Amino acid sequence: MGDVALTPRPRPAPPPHALPRTATHRPATPCHAPHRHAPCRRPAIAPSYTLGRHLLEIRRGGHVSFTSCELYNPDYGNGIGESNSLSRPGEKYTPLPIVQQHAVINAYGLAFLNAHLRPAAQGPELAGFDATYLQANHFDAEEVVWK
Numbered sequence: 001m002g003d004v005a006l007t008p009r010p011r012p013a014p015p016p017h018a019l020p021r022t023a024t025h026r027p028a029t030p031c032h033a034p035h036r037h038a039p040c041r042r043p044a045i046a047p048s049y050t051l052g053r054h055l056l057e058i059r060r061g062g063h064v065s066f067t068s069c070e071l072y073n074p075d076y077g078n079g080i081g082e083s084n085s086l087s088r089p090g091e092k093y094t095p096l097p098i099v100q101q102h103a104v105i106n107a108y109g110l111a112f113l114n115a116h117l118r119p120a121a122q123g124p125e126l127a128g129f130d131a132t133y134l135q136a137n138h139f140d141a142e143e144v145v146w147k
Helices: 098-117
Strands: 056-058 144-146
Touching (some): 056 098
């Protein structure tokens, strides 16, 4: 075997958040982290937002209810399988079955996107998931809060 000259690979550019701060560069940070950068420079969106706003709460859901973690671990916790309560430390709860949680999330998510991204679309292509769907809670009010 002959000698092979190894040349180093060029390093990729660092991600923007890893760049040093300068007078003209300040990393973007969420407003909920006041300990990092103050004051918050994000514009206030909510007071001037004119499209629909909604609140979806799955009472027996968890942080990972909006993911597909159950595909690789059906006992993941935090909303999938028996979970530790975040509002009552030391207690456990049994979440709403993940298939039902996903049905809620998918129904309201699809209706919201159809209403705001395809407002002119009508008929069977929307399958009833349109702006009118967003006007009511279509699930058990003990399990799902929709405002």
